[in-house]
Amino acid sequence: MGASLKDVAALAGVSVKTVSNVVNGYTYVAPHTREKVEQALAELEYRPNLSARNLRRGRTGVIALALPELDAPYFAELSRFVIDAAVERGWTVLIDQTDGLADREREVLQGIREQLIDGLIFSPITVGREELAARTDSTPMVLLGERIMDGPTHHVAIDNQRAAREMTEHLISLGHTRIGAIGAQENPSANTAHLRLAGYRQALEAAGLPYDERLAPPTASYHRADGAAVMRRLLELDEPPQAVFCFNDLLALGALRTALTSGLRVPDDLALAGFDDIEDGRYSTPTLTTISPDKAHIARTAVELLDARISGSGRGGRPAEDDGQREVEADYRLIVRESTVRP
Amino acid sequence: MGASLKDVAALAGVSVKTVSNVVNGYTYVAPHTREKVEQALAELEYRPNLSARNLRRGRTGVIALALPELDAPYFAELSRFVIDAAVERGWTVLIDQTDGLADREREVLQGIREQLIDGLIFSPITVGREELAARTDSTPMVLLGERIMDGPTHHVAIDNQRAAREMTEHLISLGHTRIGAIGAQENPSANTAHLRLAGYRQALEAAGLPYDERLAPPTASYHRADGAAVMRRLLELDEPPQAVFCFNDLLALGALRTALTSGLRVPDDLALAGFDDIEDGRYSTPTLTTISPDKAHIARTAVELLDARISGSGRGGRPAEDDGQREVEADYRLIVRESTVRP
DNA sequence: TTGAAAGCGCTAACAA
């Protein structure tokens, strides 16, 4: 182990408290003393032991970011922003990968790393409202990307349903009447998927178009392979769709690959739209029409909400009323690119 | 704060030590006692305070993964494997994003989070051999993706130079004689770039082809935008290349976009190859010929090496000879896809 | 098989 405060104090010929004062930047240290201490600090290459400090302070300065998969571009991009925002506030971020598995998500909720983290930013996939409500762990938490009304916790998300409706309306406005959807989920607690499907159906209904279940088959997950596979099925239909709204960009990229290799021209023979605005879709050919959630905003807001909760939960922190459950709606934009409209 | 060992001991009517024994799964606890304790544990919802445990044990169970950007697909994919491997060994992983900035990389080397982490897996971009050698922080470290010979630390990487040579040979074998490269770096410590460039040149030389600097212009970084921009410049040359080897897949995807929008057919008019085998390149049209490093192997090996170092550095750990500097060469494969050879 | 008590390194209340 490295040098401790005691070692430094001994070398500098002062008390532990004085060293601590210098280390923590307190005022009221005589210049001469300060200098002596700093010399000793440097000589011994002193590094505070964070475990000890945390134990004493009751805080660790670490928050967890729990998400399904780090290698899904949407989450990778989001993580970058969350980490940036957290670091700006002096926090360290550790990652919990749940793979979207119900068990792991439940573990996260019950606090596997309680006492090691001051707070948690959680992007769930499978756990539903009941499980969130049943949470006993008291670690401050902020939910991401879900929109469970009356949920017991803070959360930040875009209006998925409205965004999905807008995208579908965009496809309708191009004159398409047979519009498919890729990304429906069979798991009833897959909230995001349900909201996007609801928005899709809403738009169809408003336009007087029928909802055809065969045009919106469920997918196993949200990867490129799923999009490619389901697209193949859609193309085998007697009446294939003229346009397809994919519930995320990965699905859309997979579907695009299938469409192109099937000899279809996009958007001429088939219009394709995605959701998430990951970078891939800005460089694919054709580029991808998509919904672009303001990821930086989402990340920043989540970190701020968590900060407020953590500060509020300490003794002598902010008033309790500030700690009420709060929902923040993040911005998004519909971005039209080449996959739906030839430039 | 939650319940402490003391609280549990009081409730169960036993000593702290006994509770500790139960919690840590020691043998030699009378069944009856154990039961009592477990009941108290459950009733109070006891959770060990990790800060205290770490302070006492001198270990935190946390390792840091320091990398340039979490949102670059190669690093996102690698992170997923590193985290998987680490969690398997009971470790928690925290992320340090350096953005490839020299200052931040230096901070990582000097141990910003020393005492919070037991070890460090570091994927550097700009720091060179001298800086690695000058490191004073004693936290066990494993380097990733660099191949600095005689470096002072363990590291695991593929043979970048050989892989680059093989890829260039592949392009030559297709009959191309005017072969460009995208991804050279002006920063002299950008090791990976230099190794790939060296492999490229080696192959040219072996085939008796001239090395033309104009065909291998430097890029600012390794993103899609860089590949797209440099490709435009290459196409403006009097004699544009017939094939281009990009030093990573992102560059290749950017270059592909430029080529396609310029009306070129790939691979007929221009063959394109990448490096890294990120998932995007498996679904682009055309799919991307690339070098596929065994990421899972790299991640697992890095975690194992780190584990050995950490275990070895403790008092009474393994012998020091086991802790010597070690280089591990990971496997890779050349994967030929549509961007160089029409199927 | 269980208990008492020391001490990991740090912070902070209290004293001087």
Add this chain to the structure above:
DNA sequence: TTGTTAGCGCTTTCAA
């Protein structure tokens, strides 16, 4: 302005 000291929750000798 600086020093003394208790104690955060845990593990771990040493005794019983």
